[in-house]
Amino acid sequence: MDRLRVAVVGAGRWAQRAHVPGWQRDERVEVVALVDTDADVLADAGRRFGIGRLTTDYRELLDDPSIDVIDVATANTAHFEVSEAAIEAGKHVLCEKPVHRDYRETRRLAEAARAKGLKTKLGFTFRYAPAVRYAKSLIDAGFIGTPYVFNGFEQNSQWIDPATPMRQVDPDADPAVLATSSIEGYGAPIIDIMHWWADAGLTSVVGTMRNFVPERVVRATGRSQRLNIDDGDMWICEFDGGMLGSIQSSYVTVGNLPGIEARFYGSEGALIVRLVEEAGICQTIRTATKDDVEFVEREIPREFFPPGGDSAEDWDSLFYANLCADFTTELLDGGDVNQGDFAQGALVQETVNAFEASFRRRAWVDFPLADDVAGDVA
Structure with missing residues (x-):
C-alpha cells in the first residue's frame, strides 16, 4: 500500500x-x-x-x-x-479507550488481530505529544540511567463545578458503591506513559479513590442527583528491579486542560514533561542531571512533530496528528512495529482493574492479576 x-x-x-x-x-x-x-x-x-x-x-x-x-x-x-x-x-x-472494561477481552482482540496479521492502536493521545516522544528517546539513550521513581499526574478542573453537566456512566449503578471514573477515563493516558517509559514489569499496587463532589447535574436529564463516582484518586506502584511509581488523577483539581504531567527520576538524570496549555504553549520538557541538578527547559527537535506542527498549536490537533501519522507509517511500512496497540491497552486496563481491586480490598494487590481478582472488578 x-x-x-x-x-x-x-x-x-x-x-x-x-x-x-x-x-x-x-x-x-x-x-x-x-x-x-x-x-x-x-x-x-x-x-x-x-x-x-x-x-x-x-x-x-x-x-x-x-x-x-x-x-x-x-x-x-x-x-x-x-x-x-x-x-x-x-x-x-x-x-x-477503553476497548473493554475487562482487560482480558481487550487482550483477546489483540491476539485475534495479530493472528490475522492486522494492526491495532489505542487512542492514547498523550503518548504522541512531541514532548513525550522526545522524552522517550532520551530515556532510551540512557539519559535517566537506572530508573528510580516515576510520578504521573492527570489533573484538571473540568467537573469541579457540580452544575457542569456530566454523562451518567451507568444509570443502574448501586449508589452505595463508589464506581471508577477518573482513574479509568482520565488516568489511563498517564498510566500508559508510565508503562512505556518504565519498560519494566509491574509487580504490585495500592491506593484509594474519593468522591469529592457527590451531587452533579446529569447531562441526559438536566437535573442534579447523586453520582457516586471516583473524581479523585492516588496510587503507588512497585516494579521489577525496584522502581517505584505513583499516579494521581482527578477532574476536580484546579488546573488547565489537558493537565498531564510526567516526572521520571533515575541514577543519572531526571525529566519533567508537562502537557498543559500555558502562555499559549501546549507542552514543555525540562531536564536535569546528577551533576547539574537545576531543571532547565529543552527545545523539542522538529523530528518529533507532525508536518507543520508546533507547540503553539492546540494540543488535541497536534498530538492526534502524530498518532494518526504514526499508525499510517506502521501500516504502510508493513513491518512488525506497532506501538500503543490493543495489547498495551489491555496492560493499562489491567492496571486500572488492579487499582480498583486494591481500593475494594483495602490492601496491596499483586500484578499480573489473578483470575479471581480480575473477575471481581471487571
Missing part, C-alpha cells in the same frame, strides 16, 4: 476535533466514509470535512475491500463491538 483509506465510526465532538482532522492532515491518507447513528450530526460532519460516503450503520462498510482502517470514535459502550466486528472483517483498527 502507498495510501490508506479510513472509515471513521462516530462523528461527534472528539471525532471532529481530533480523529478526522488528524487523518486528513496526512497526504498518505483518505477518509472515505463517516458513520454515526445521529443522521444530523453525520450530515454536518460530512459537509464540514468534505466526506461524501455517510451511513448510520458501520456494518455496511465492513465488507468493502477498499477500506483499510476502521477508526472507532463512538461512545465507550460501542468500542468493543465495533472493534471486534472490524477485526473479524480483516480491518486494521484504531479505537478510543
